[in-house]
Every structure is written in structure tokens, then in C-alpha cells.
Amino acid sequence: MSAGYYEVNGKQVPHDEEGYITNLSDWSKELAEVIAKQENIDMTDEHWEVVNFLREYYDEYQIAPAIRVLVKAMKKKFGPEKGNNKYLYELFPYGPAKQACKIAGLPKPTGCV
Template sequence: MSYETDHLGFLLNAQSWDKGWTETVAKNLSLNLEPLDLEIVESLRAFYFEFDLSPPMRPLVKHIKTTFGADIGNSIWLMKRYGESPARVLAQLAGLPKPKNCL
């Protein structure tokens, strides 16, 4: 399947997302997807469609902490798993727009 992206590699239409998109992005980022990653992606998509917001870091951490618990809902765990910009990486995996204030 072909996906339409912006110049930064973010999916242009969040509605055209599917699991194949996440797998392609993960492969390009050398990230081995685990079931938890897919659960996080699904929860971020639900967050986006509820609040019309691709969450930057602080709301992202709060959302993940509320949804999945404090063990992974913290910036240290997220940065170890997704690199120095977890909000950007997770938004890209979830087929969401680049969060505001993300480099």
C-alpha cells in the first residue's frame, strides 16, 4: 500500500492509517515492534480523535501514565524505548500529525 506523507514523513491523513503504516515506520526507525507498542499507538490514536491533538511530550506522558501505569508512563522509559523525541516517534507510528513544539 502507498501512503501520502508530508516532507517530514508524517501521514497526511490520519484516517488512512493502518497497522501496515506502523510496521513500515517502525522498520524505517529500526524499532522492533512489541504488542505494547501497538497498544500505545492505538491509545494515541483514540486520544487524537477525542481531543484533536497529537500530544506533545507532557500530555503524552500524562496520557500513557493514566492509561498504562507509572512504570511506562514516564519520560525516562519513553526516551529509552523511542529515542530523544518519543512524542514525535509515537505520532509518526500512529499516523498522526507532528506534535506542536516537537523538533
């Protein structure tokens, strides 16, 4: 992928060479669906739960959490059946932190390997 634009409702939203949007304020639910489609993900309620959780986390701490931190925080809020690596990787096969953050319109998590 190279830097370019997502098309949402006839509007162009710029993204970087990895697909992360450039201006965090450009995010919308419609845009999330567009990014998810490109990542081959059908957004279910479970996907949205993670995406919304990430947006809340970012809102509070101004950082996108590393996967380990995401798992721990999910566990605390939703319990162990959702706060584990397997569950999150099933929802976002190419890496929950990376893929879900991209859909949530956040920057790439710091220290994401």
C-alpha cells in the same frame, strides 16, 4: 527525507518531508509497521500500546499530545512504570511524541521541540 510515498500492499501512501502521512485516513496497522521499520523500531506489544493510546487520544481531542501531556496521560492509564520519560524514550529513542505519532499516523505534535 523528502516528501514521497510509503509502499503498503502495493498501494502508495503519501507522506511529507518529515515522514508524517498526509491523509490521516490512510493509516493502517500494516502502514504503521512500514513506518516503524524506517524508524528502526521493531514493533512490540509495548510499542503498540503507546501507538494505540495516541490514536485514542487523537480521536478524542483532535490533537497529538505534547510529550509532557503524553507522559501524564500514560501515567494515569497505565501507572507510573509506563507513565515516565525513561520508559517512553526506551521504546522510541528519537522522541516518543514525534516517533510514536508518526507511526500512529498522526500529525506532528503541536509545540513539539
